[in-house]
Amino acid sequence: IAGITQAPTSQILAAGRRMTLRCTQDMRHNAMYWYRQDLGLGLRLIHYSNTAGTTGKGEVPDGYSVSRANTDDFPLTLASAVPSQTSVYFCASSAGTGENQPQHFGDGTRLSIL
Amino acid sequence: GQNIDQPTEMTATEGAIVQINCTYQTSGFNGLFWYQQHAGEAPTFLSYNVLDGLEEKGRFSSFLSRSKGYSYLLLKELQMKDSASYLCAVMDSNYQLIWGAGTKLIIKP
Numbered sequence: 001i002a003g004i005t006q007a008p009t010s011q012i013l014a015a016g017r018r019m020t021l022r023c024t025q026d027m028r029h030n031a032m033y034w035y036r037q038d039l040g041l042g043l044r045l046i047h048y049s050n051t052a053g054t055t056g057k058g059e060v061p062d063g064y065s066v067s068r069a070n071t072d073d074f075p076l077t078l079a080s081a082v083p084s085q086t087s088v089y090f091c092a093s094s095a096g097t098g099e100n101q102p103q104h105f106g107d108g109t110r111l112s113i114l
Numbered sequence: 115g116q117n118i119d120q121p122t123e124m125t126a127t128e129g130a131i132v133q134i135n136c137t138y139q140t141s142g143f144n145g146l147f148w149y150q151q152h153a154g155e156a157p158t159f160l161s162y163n164v165l166d167g168l169e170e171k172g173r174f175s176s177f178l179s180r181s182k183g184y185s186y187l188l189l190k191e192l193q194m195k196d197s198a199s200y201l202c203a204v205m206d207s208n209y210q211l212i213w214g215a216g217t218k219l220i221i222k223p
Contacts, residue, residue: 042213
């Protein structure tokens, strides 16, 4: 079944550790996104990529980095995790970046930083 | 700044109709999306409006007034499975989605 796969599903991590969240899509979508979702807040964009080989910063990029070496994969790295990065992380993709381009979401990664 | 407002929580009865409102102030407008998110799951796309008026999709309809910065999602013939959060998102001038915090809809028998 076509879609977006995120891994791991959940993780508990010690503060200061490095962590990479994986995201793979098989829909050949050009654009990909990383969001975090916290209770009482809307989804907040961390980083995005409009096409393979390019990335951009979203609303809350500090402490996170991404790469887009090919169309399918868009990993998110926390270089040195801090407790404020405890959140649910969603990866999403869309066919393009213009109007009427709905984003499709993976099932999320629940990350706890202790 | 950019802002999307939705009620935090609403309660409705199975079989009834409910309207979830969304007001927005954004830098530019390239369309408004509604998503459904069941607890512990991913958001799923429901509807898209870019022109004023009503878009109907089965039991769900979405309305947009660009001049008022206002949209609503109308759910008819409510079913227990409609219990979820409903997220309003506006695409701004940079084609980025600005998200509301979501409205948690509770359906009672």
